[in-house]
Amino acid sequence: MKTQVCIIGGGPSGLMLSQLLHLKGIDTVVLERQSREYVLGRIRAGVLEHGFAELMREAQCGERMDKEGEIHDGFLIAHGGQVSRVDLHKYSGGSSVVVYGQTELTRDLYAARDRMNGVVIHNAEDVQPHDLKSATPYVTYRSGDEVVRIDCDFVIGADGFHGVSRKSIPRDVLKEYEKVYPFGWLGVLSRTKPVSPELIYAKHERGFALCSLRSQVLSRYYIQVPLTDSVEDWSDDAFWAELKRRLPADVAAQLVTGASIEKSIAPLRSFVAEPMRYGNLFLAGDAAHIVPPTGARGLNSAASDIYYLYHAMLAHYQNGDSTGLDQYSEKALARVWKAQRFSWWMTTMLHTFPDSIAYDQKLQETDLAYLFSSEAAQRSLAENYVGLPF
Numbered sequence: 001m002k003t004q005v006c007i008i009g010g011g012p013s014g015l016m017l018s019q020l021l022h023l024k025g026i027d028t029v030v031l032e033r034q035s036r037e038y039v040l041g042r043i044r045a046g047v048l049e050h051g052f053a054e055l056m057r058e059a060q061c062g063e064r065m066d067k068e069g070e071i072h073d074g075f076l077i078a079h080g081g082q083v084s085r086v087d088l089h090k091y092s093g094g095s096s097v098v099v100y101g102q103t104e105l106t107r108d109l110y111a112a113r114d115r116m117n118g119v120v121i122h123n124a125e126d127v128q129p130h131d132l133k134s135a136t137p138y139v140t141y142r143s144g145d146e147v148v149r150i151d152c153d154f155v156i157g158a159d160g161f162h163g164v165s166r167k168s169i170p171r172d173v174l175k176e177y178e179k180v181y182p183f184g185w186l187g188v189l190s191r192t193k194p195v196s197p198e199l200i201y202a203k204h205e206r207g208f209a210l211c212s213l214r215s216q217v218l219s220r221y222y223i224q225v226p227l228t229d230s231v232e233d234w235s236d237d238a239f240w241a242e243l244k245r246r247l248p249a250d251v252a253a254q255l256v257t258g259a260s261i262e263k264s265i266a267p268l269r270s271f272v273a274e275p276m277r278y279g280n281l282f283l284a285g286d287a288a289h290i291v292p293p294t295g296a297r298g299l300n301s302a303a304s305d306i307y308y309l310y311h312a313m314l315a316h317y318q319n320g321d322s323t324g325l326d327q328y329s330e331k332a333l334a335r336v337w338k339a340q341r342f343s344w345w346m347t348t349m350l351h352t353f354p355d356s357i358a359y360d361q362k363l364q365e366t367d368l369a370y371l372f373s374s375e376a377a378q379r380s381l382a383e384n385y386v387g388l389p390f
């Protein structure tokens, strides 16, 4: 097989890039290790920054998002017995975020790829990139007993944190930066009316909690839990009781509980791999960097990678100009690190750290007190939350 751009990974990053390039006449093949049902069964976060929503529209995938997604102009932070609102619209110069589940977004991207007869190969086993430093790289994968070879100009590593692409960069070239937090988030999805029309991030001495939503009939809640906990330790009743303890009394009184549709624990981690280019391999999204979910930056840091790569590929194929490709790693990492800083800051300010000393707790309280007493601080939060410019 032959293609121009071989994309490893059929998550949001890989599908979005494939769709954008196809619309400009650039041929791609997407190789996904899992089945489509498996990919669409994963429950992920649900806040899209303004720039990502724009990219969905440019990819001609924004129709359902615009119809069913909710525009949020602000969110709430509960702390020290009070609830303060961050006015995103006011402090970001009129911008906002879209609340739309990543699972639905991935479904829309698959539907668009199908409409255009895009090539997405599922259940691709043993995917392996080769000859990445040469002008003629190729990727192999196994389908049953058959090994298939795909020759291409470029390989995109959009295969998430556990993918094969990053591992193909030699150890003496790749530098990894990692911070593991001493807790995870236990998440519950329930077919219940959300407790609040806007997201509530709650700081509480028993641990952080978040009230989020997918629609007016579908709620997503999280509580901070120790890394040693497992889903089996948490019955639905125990989850709801603990969530209520961490919310302000009037919010807890309004909470509608119900059976969980999905329940999972995700550890919190910050990670960046540098460089994001090795020869003709380009890393994008979770393959190169991950953030703790606190600032809702996961998908959104992937968005800027895709934006930069898309424009770099266009300039290369349409004008023979490879400057964008040469600058990709540096440019992408500059924005990636800002998203890292923001998610680390939100995480540090709002969680209960098992080893924190009284001094640390005072600083957390002061961070929040400063935030809500300073328009400049709220402006800074808002501009990061709606997404820094690409």
Ligand code: APR
Binding pocket: 008, 009, 010, 011, 012, 013, 014, 031, 032, 033, 034, 039, 044, 045, 102, 124, 127, 158, 159, 160, 161, 162, 163, 164, 165, 284, 285, 286, 287, 297, 298, 299, 300, 302
């Ligand atoms: N070969 C082929 N595909 C692979 C391989 C492999 N060796 N390893 C992983 N994959 C696939 C995974 O099955 C997954 O579908 O690559 C895809 C990567 O998708 P994601 O993990 O969703 O990563 P990405 O597309 O970069 O999405 C960005 O935003 O909200 C965040 O972390 C969240 O996943 C989300 C991310």
Ligand code: PHB
Binding pocket: 044, 045, 046, 047, 199, 212, 213, 220, 293, 294, 295, 296, 297
């Ligand atoms: C979610 O809805 O899953 C969600 C929302 C905001 C976050 C993290 C997760 O910061």
